[in-house]
Amino acid sequence: MMRVGIGFDVHPLEAGRKLVLAGVDIPFEKGLAGHSDGDALTHAVVDALLGAAALGDIGTHFPSSDPRYRAVRSLLLLERVAGMLRDKGWRIENVDATIVAERPRLTPFVEAMRKGLGAALDLPIDRVGVKAKTTDGLGYAGRGEGITAYAVALLEQAS
Ligand code: MG
Numbered sequence: 036m037m038r039v040g041i042g043f044d045v046h047p048l049e050a051g052r053k054l055v056l057a058g059v060d061i062p063f064e065k066g067l068a069g070h071s072d073g074d075a076l077t078h079a080v081v082d083a084l085l086g087a088a089a090l091g092d093i094g095t096h097f098p099s100s101d102p103r104y105r106a107v108r109s110l111l112l113l114e115r116v117a118g119m120l121r122d123k124g125w126r127i128e129n130v131d132a133t134i135v136a137e138r139p140r141l142t143p144f145v146e147a148m149r150k151g152l153g154a155a156l157d158l159p160i161d162r163v164g165v166k167a168k169t170t171d172g173l174g175y176a177g178r179g180e181g182i183t184a185y186a187v188a189l190l191e192q193a194s
Contacts, residue, residue: 037128040087042079042186048179056134056141056182057148057165058110058155063139067182070099074109076134076165076184080152081109081116083132083188088125113155126193127156131164132186135176141167 048054052066056076067073081093090096096119097104097112104112120127130152134141141148145165153163170177 036192038087038089038125038190040083040085040188040190042082042084042086042188043184044075044078044082045181045183046073046075046078047181054139055109056144056184058108058151059144059147061139061141061144065179071097071104071107071109071112075182076132076148076186077109077113077152077155079184079186080130080132080188081113083130083186084113084116084120084127084190087188087190088120088123090119090123110151110155113152117156120190121193124193125190127158127162128189128191129162129164130156130158130186130188132184133166133168135168135170135183135185137169137172137177137179 046067046069048065049068054061054063054066055072055074148165149160149163153160175181
């Protein structure tokens, strides 16, 4: 039995915040605002995994109203979700994600992001895809107002 899930997230870019994607600190003049560390890429992957197992979404499990999750490292939440899936008998086949950001250029960080997600999921890097795209200047991403992430995940029932 296999199940596919989709995830999406967007956070605004603001001055005075660190830019963290898949747990990787990326040097930039702005960072992603949010209750947690604002790691939109990790949040999209969390939602893809939870969606595949029909277990709700990131807000169901880690509500932003809960002070325990203030400034939390999102990779920690991803690790917890991976553990939750294991406990329910799911094996992660692969995850794949796309980040949309005009600036900074994220391509130099793609390998580190794949490693970060793979380590949190206990998955070899050849099962973790990350692509960095721009919108050629269009829309909020193009204006540098925010960063979007999309992800899919495939789960298989462990036998
Ligand atoms: Mg989020």
